[in-house]
Amino acid sequence: MRSIARGLGLGSAAMALTALTALAWPGTAGAAPAGTESLYAPSALVLGVTTGADADTGTVVRAVTLVCAPTPGGTHPDPVAACGELLANGSQLDPLAAPAADSVCTREWNPMTVTADGVWEGRRLNYTYTFANPCGLRNTTGVLFDF
Structure with a gap:
């Protein structure tokens, strides 16, 4: 045959x-x-907010997707501004999670952890930052984790 x-x-x-x-x-x-x-390197992240000091054992409160290339999109409430912040800071996300200089929060320990997991400009990105309490998260300077 x-x-x-x-x-x-x-x-x-x-x-x-x-x-x-x-x-x-x-x-x-x-x-x-x-x-x-593609003409663009892939840039897509899953952003999450978790209660607790450890994202692996905490409870996920919120999660959104953020796509930055070729055009901003996803379920993030302001993908254009969030992608703009990422472009300005590259893969350095600590400045985006930093509390505003004039923020005032209590010193209670009620940790909230933010995560960013995915691909940024074609490279794997895995980021975790733990705030002491929800006030610290609410008073970040950027919009990346404001969802």
Whole structure:
């Protein structure tokens, strides 16, 4: 049985293979062909707020997605401003989690942890910062974790 596709030209064989792929693996028929590259490095993050000092054992309070390339989007309430902050600071997120200079908070220990996990400009990014209490989180200088 070496001549199953003998009567088919190269174009017909490719079309048959594409149809077979679409039937065998739903969702892959519309995938971009191999070798296609975007003009933008991927930049997409999942941002989270967790109660507790450890994001792995705490309770997730809120989480949003933030996509910055090719255009700002996601479920973040202000993706344009958040992406602008990220572009200005690169992968250094500590300045975005810093409390405002004029903020006044109690000294209670009721920790809140923020996380950013995903890809920034094509590189893996995993960030965690723990505030002493919710007041510290509310008084950050940026909008990245303001959701």
